[in-house]
Amino acid sequence: MKLEDxxxxxxxxxxxxxxxxxxxxxxxxxxxxxxxWFGRAILKHGKYDSGSVVLFMIIFFISWWFLKLTYKLAFHKCEHLLSNFELRVTGWFFILFVPAMLAMSLFNHEWPNLKELIPCTPGVIYGFYALKVVQKRAGSAGLSDKTC
Incomplete structure (x- = not known):
């Protein structure tokens, strides 16, 4: 019965x-x-301002991230989907996103729009958990990073 289960x-x-x-x-x-599509629009209009290039890079990075997860899930038997470095990057990004947006709003002499920032606060909790996972992995496996 156990083998079947x-x-x-x-x-x-x-x-x-x-x-x-x-x-x-x-x-x-x-x-x-x-x-x-966005990259072609940038090239077509010839507007290489920093905002559009940064937005293009962010969108490209998000697509690369999801396609990397797809590759790991479909073709490999991974022990961890995200490496310790990737968990650290996402953890710190989500932790620092809300305070950075608040600081940027105050720097621009605007009152922060809390309706936009309140839905982002669960990301802070995710960030803390991601950093906890990195600490747990580092404590249990030494300094080795067990990924594919």
């Missing part, structure tokens, strides 16, 4: 990974389409 659990886990890979692939493909 293990097979079912392994099969259902792989099915879940495949479905999640399809979802992340669609999201990554959408962002790549938007990045290519």
């Amino acid at each position: 293990d097979y079912k659990n392994k099969y259902s886990d792989r099915l879940f990974e495949a479905l999640f890979a399809v979802v992340t692939g669609l999201i990554g493909g959408f962002f790549m389409f938007v990045a290519v």
Whole structure:
């Protein structure tokens, strides 16, 4: 009975990974389409201001991130989807995003729009958990980074 249950659990886990890979692939493909479309618009109009180039790079980075997750889910048996470095980057990004937006609003002599920042606060909690995972991995496995 145990062997049968293990097979079912392994099969259902792989099915879940495949479905999640399809979802992340669609999201990554959408962002790549938007990045290519936006990049062509920048080249066509010849406006290379810093804001549009930074926005293009952010959209391209998001698409790369989702497509990387798709690749890891679909073709590899990974122990961790995100490396310690990637977890640190996303953790610190989400932790510092809300305070940075508040500081930028105050720097521009504007009152911060809390309606836009309140939905971003769960990201701060995610950031703290991501950094906790990095600490836990570093404590249990030494300095090695166990990824694909």
